[in-house]
Amino acid sequence: MLPISKSAFPTFPPFPDDFATHPLVIVDYELIKAGDKDEIEQLWKAATELGFWYLKNHGVEQEANNMFDMGRETMDLPLEEKMKYEQGDGGSSFGYKARGQVATDAMGTRDNIEFINVAKDDALAWPKQAHRSYPRTVNARMESTVIPFVRKSMEVNATLLDVFNEKLGLPEGALAKRHSVEEFSGSEARCTKSPPTPTETRLGIGAHTDFGSLSFLHNRLGGLQVLPPNSETWQYIKPITGYAICNLGDAMAIFSGGILRSNIHRVCPPPGAQKHRERWSLVYFTRPGDSVNLHALVEESPLIADYVAKHPEGIHETGATSLEWFTRRIKNQRISNRKGPETWMASRGTEIRV
Ligand SMILES: O=C(O)CCC(=O)C(=O)O
Numbered sequence: 001m002l003p004i005s006k007s008a009f010p011t012f013p014p015f016p017d018d019f020a021t022h023p024l025v026i027v028d029y030e031l032i033k034a035g036d037k038d039e040i041e042q043l044w045k046a047a048t049e050l051g052f053w054y055l056k057n058h059g060v061e062q063e064a065n066n067m068f069d070m071g072r073e074t075m076d077l078p079l080e081e082k083m084k085y086e087q088g089d090g091g092s093s094f095g096y097k098a099r100g101q102v103a104t105d106a107m108g109t110r111d112n113i114e115f116i117n118v119a120k121d122d123a124l125a126w127p128k129q130a131h132r133s134y135p136r137t138v139n140a141r142m143e144s145t146v147i148p149f150v151r152k153s154m155e156v157n158a159t160l161l162d163v164f165n166e167k168l169g170l171p172e173g174a175l176a177k178r179h180s181v182e183e184f185s186g187s188e189a190r191c192t193k194s195p196p197t198p199t200e201t202r203l204g205i206g207a208h209t210d211f212g213s214l215s216f217l218h219n220r221l222g223g224l225q226v227l228p229p230n231s232e233t234w235q236y237i238k239p240i241t242g243y244a245i246c247n248l249g250d251a252m253a254i255f256s257g258g259i260l261r262s263n264i265h266r267v268c269p270p271p272g273a274q275k276h277r278e279r280w281s282l283v284y285f286t287r288p289g290d291s292v293n294l295h296a297l298v299e300e301s302p303l304i305a306d307y308v309a310k311h312p313e314g315i316h317e318t319g320a321t322s323l324e325w326f327t328r329r330i331k332n333q334r335i336s337n338r339k340g341p342e343t344w345m346a347s348r349g350t351e352i353r354v
């Protein structure tokens with residue numbers, strides 16, 4: 001057992017008061033698990049309107065803190081050591097990504113973050129390998145830190161998916177079978193570091209929608225921004241200690257025929273005095289199984305069929321499996337694959353709405 005550490009990142013300046021923030025609905029995970037009707041309505045409202053919400057009482061705080069420790073140990077390795085585990089240009093997300101390897105816009109402006117992604121399949125297969133190997137700092141904490149974080153995050157996201165399944169009028173298990181534990185998928189845990197950026201305006205991550213189904217995010221410093229529906233102004237999401245930030249990705253927007261929202265967001269330098277600090281964030285991404293076809297589930301839900309009939313402008317049929325969708329998006333973001341603005345366009349998902 002690891003000692004109960006509060007966090008490797010004990011103090012930092014508070015999120016400043018003089019920056020516009022976008023409020024999020026606060027959802028209580030304990031109440032959701034207990035089937036509380038009012039709480040489920042709150043979650044539904046958040047998921048259909050903005051696609052982002054805070055989640056409290058999720059019970060993953062200690063595992064998240066341990067993951068930040070793993071992240072720090074990994075980022076402290078020499079760059080040449082980390083580069084042995086770089087994700088590469090083939091469209092796989094698993095492994096290490098060095099700063100500046102992906103585009104943040106159509107012009108090809110480079111990103112400003114490094115991260116380590118550990119595949120859910122590698123964590124669950126450990127000590128065997130499902131997809132690839134990882135730096136020794138990850139291996140050393142696989143059992144104590146990575147696997148517990150992955151398992152608990154999977155459980156939280158699966159619980160939320162079951163709620164959406166029911167609210168969407170889908171047959172029992174329709175979403176669960178598309179996110180099976182056994183099937184290989186793009187699901188992964190990510191720990192991200194951005195350097196202090198006192199004079200930097202470069203984006204950490206360019207404007208995007210998430211590629212998969214559900215993201216479970218633990219932020220310490222500000223920097224995450226959303227472009228709310230029908231708004232021209234990017235707004236910060238304020239990190240709140242102990243609250244996770246959850247958001248829906250493309251797969252859920254597509255499965256639901258557009259009832260659920262995969263909202264565009266980006267990562268900017270932290271605001272105010274926070275910009276002098278390193279920024280760390282941690283996400284668990286739940287993504288559909290590799291073979292799952294991404295289309296609106298109209299045949300399985302009259303609610304989705306009806307919505308699609310009334311909103312024909314959405315993305316309802318991609319002709320792609322989850323693996324194809326995901327690989328295309330990752331691959332076309334990589335700077336080495338860039339030919340011009342068209343490469344950026346080829347990396348887009350549901351950001352491109354008609
Ligand atoms: O670091 C953050 O706050 C958000 C990260 C994010 O949007 C992503 O990794 O997809």
Ligand SMILES: [Fe+2]
Pocket residue numbers: 208209210265
């Ligand atoms: Fe994201």
